[in-house]
Amino acid sequence: MTETIRLARPHFDEAEEQAALRVLRSGMLVLGAEVAAFERECLAALSAPDDTSAAAVNNGTTALELALMALGVGPGDEVIVPSVTWPSPGNAVILRGAVPVIVDVQRDTFNIDPKSVAAAITPKTRAIIAVDQFGVPADIAMLRRLAGDVPIVEDAACAMGSTREGVACGLAGDVGTFSFHPRKVLTTGEGGLVVSHRKPLMTRVRTLRNHGQLEPGLFREAGPNARMGELEAAIGRAQLSKLTEILAIRRALGERIRSEIALGWQQFPQGANVNYQTLGLVLPMPATGTRKQARDALVSALRAEHIEANILSYALHRLAPFASHAVNSARALPMAEAIVDGGLALPLHTRMTDADCDRIVAALRKHASWALGVRDWWQ
Ligand SMILES: Cc1ncc(COP(=O)(O)O)c(C=O)c1O
Numbered sequence: 001m002t003e004t005i006r007l008a009r010p011h012f013d014e015a016e017e018q019a020a021l022r023v024l025r026s027g028m029l030v031l032g033a034e035v036a037a038f039e040r041e042c043l044a045a046l047s048a049p050d051d052t053s054a055a056a057v058n059n060g061t062t063a064l065e066l067a068l069m070a071l072g073v074g075p076g077d078e079v080i081v082p083s084v085t086w087p088s089p090g091n092a093v094i095l096r097g098a099v100p101v102i103v104d105v106q107r108d109t110f111n112i113d114p115k116s117v118a119a120a121i122t123p124k125t126r127a128i129i130a131v132d133q134f135g136v137p138a139d140i141a142m143l144r145r146l147a148g149d150v151p152i153v154e155d156a157a158c159a160m161g162s163t164r165e166g167v168a169c170g171l172a173g174d175v176g177t178f179s180f181h182p183r184k185v186l187t188t189g190e191g192g193l194v195v196s197h198r199k200p201l202m203t204r205v206r207t208l209r210n211h212g213q214l215e216p217g218l219f220r221e222a223g224p225n226a227r228m229g230e231l232e233a234a235i236g237r238a239q240l241s242k243l244t245e246i247l248a249i250r251r252a253l254g255e256r257i258r259s260e261i262a263l264g265w266q267q268f269p270q271g272a273n274v275n276y277q278t279l280g281l282v283l284p285m286p287a288t289g290t291r292k293q294a295r296d297a298l299v300s301a302l303r304a305e306h307i308e309a310n311i312l313s314y315a316l317h318r319l320a321p322f323a324s325h326a327v328n329s330a331r332a333l334p335m336a337e338a339i340v341d342g343g344l345a346l347p348l349h350t351r352m353t354d355a356d357c358d359r360i361v362a363a364l365r366k367h368a369s370w371a372l373g374v375r376d377w378w379q
Pocket of ligand 1: 059060061062085086088089131155157158178179180181190191192
């Protein structure tokens with residue numbers, strides 16, 4: 001029987017099993033030493049400057065919510081978010097009672113379009129969330145030039161291990177957030193992280209994540225329980241110890257597939273070293289039918305060959321939660337729509353073999369022959 005090439009798979013071995021056992025045997029499941037060690041080791045993996053600190057939390061969505069809370073985002077504020085993303089950045093804004101202002105993305109990197117951001121800034125703009133889409137670094141330096149002192153939240157949920165001009169994703173904005181969901185390069189099951197060099201902001205994040213408690217018994221403000229558990233942190237430490245290896249395998253596999261077949265792959269900006277979180281591409285307009293029909297047909301054909309392809313992402317301005325809450329929800333955002341309609345994600349994980357790569361390339365040659373050679377899918 002043909003084995004299915006899964007879309008994603010965690011890179012687990014005895015190291016994670018030993019880490020979990022260590023915690024179980026310690027009897028200490030929360031508020032122990034593992035979380036603090038994980039935070040320190042994350043900062044080391046990011047080569048973070050000494051003034052930067054980290055707070056581990058229960059997932060990447062909470063990380064965004066806490067970052068916005070700590071920045072003081074609330075009712076009446078606007079927060080600019082890219083349309084193409086998992087809904088978390090937009091949800092986090094709505095959950096703060098603020099208004100997401102949804103903007104278009106760049107056709108090549110699929111990242112937030114700085115020109116659209118510049119056009120969307122108003123006196124009510126309280127923050128910008130820049131997603132490093134599928135691990136590809138957003139142009140935070142350009143956003144900084146355009147946005148003046150409006151705080152930039154770098155949503156590096158997918159970008160552990162990616163850098164731009166030598167700076168780790170997550171560190172380029174005022175505050176950075178990560179997810180350690182099982183589809184991510186580094187996973188703890190559920191898990192997330194907030195990082196920043198802004199000391200008062202990080203004190204507030206740490207206070208908020210622990211019921212609003214600055215120190216035991218000193219409750220400062222209402223906050224959720226958003227702590228990471230010791231089991232997750234210990235698993236994360238095992239994962240971090242293998243991060244270099246994980247990244248090297250992913251890069252080799254991703255580069256191999258991308259170099260063997262010319263399609264509309266997501267482009268990487270100059271100076272970026274990308275973690276190959278997702279192998280994403282967009283199909284050109286087919287001769288007949290719509291981009292979405294062509295994409296759905298290709299996903300089905302690949303699945304029939306036991307290759308677990310999937311749609312690439314979502315366009316927030318077309319999703320129900322944003323219909324009545326967001327600025328631009330009724331506007332066409334052409335790039336976001338084309339990327340989401342024609343985009344698909346292909347399998348990429350560290351257990352894939354060269355033979356798996358060959359199977360994927362052969363299946364694409366067979367089922368997407370009409371799209372071969374069209375790197376500039378938007379033309
Ligand atoms: C860009 C982005 N932000 C936030 C999240 C949320 O992370 P989590 O699933 O850990 O809540 C995701 C999850 O995939 C994401 O892709």
